[in-house]
Amino acid sequence: MTITSRVITNEKDMQAAFDIRKKVFVDEQGVPAENEYDEFDATAKHVLVLYNGEPVATGRLREVDGAAKLQRICVLESHRKYGLGRAIVEALESAAREAGLKEAKLNGQTHAEAFYAKLGYHTVSDIFMEEGIPHVTMKKKL
Numbered sequence: 001m002t003i004t005s006r007v008i009t010n011e012k013d014m015q016a017a018f019d020i021r022k023k024v025f026v027d028e029q030g031v032p033a034e035n036e037y038d039e040f041d042a043t044a045k046h047v048l049v050l051y052n053g054e055p056v057a058t059g060r061l062r063e064v065d066g067a068a069k070l071q072r073i074c075v076l077e078s079h080r081k082y083g084l085g086r087a088i089v090e091a092l093e094s095a096a097r098e099a100g101l102k103e104a105k106l107n108g109q110t111h112a113e114a115f116y117a118k119l120g121y122h123t124v125s126d127i128f129m130e131e132g133i134p135h136v137t138m139k140k141k142l
Helices: 011-028 084-096 110-118
Strands: 003-007 043-049 054-065 066-076 103-109 128-130 133-141
Touching: 003 054, 003 066, 003 084, 011 043, 011 066, 043 084, 043 103, 043 133, 084 103, 103 110, 110 133
Parallel strands: 066 103
Antiparallel strands: 003 043, 043 054, 054 066, 103 133, 128 133
């Protein structure tokens, strides 16, 4: 088992990330495709995680109000439970630190709240809905 992650720097990797997001958010969770892809995709830093050389997980990072905002974190259903979510978050946090950011925040789906808590995030909001899915805002010092 080999897990690698990298910041996306080419169109092939970007398309792989978009394909993963489509499978997880659009096909599996029912998010409308027109809402999944937005204007921030062009300027965000994207990360791709590979399992034995196969693209299976992704996430993106934006700087918002001086903090790293982790977004679009997802793992293909067939590859969950291999530690790939942790690999995505760690890669995004590393990129944030390299950019000089001192805090990370994310809007996590409530079913993933315990996962993010294990990675050092703490909940700072009540539950709210995004695309019909319950979320909470979580933060962590980097």
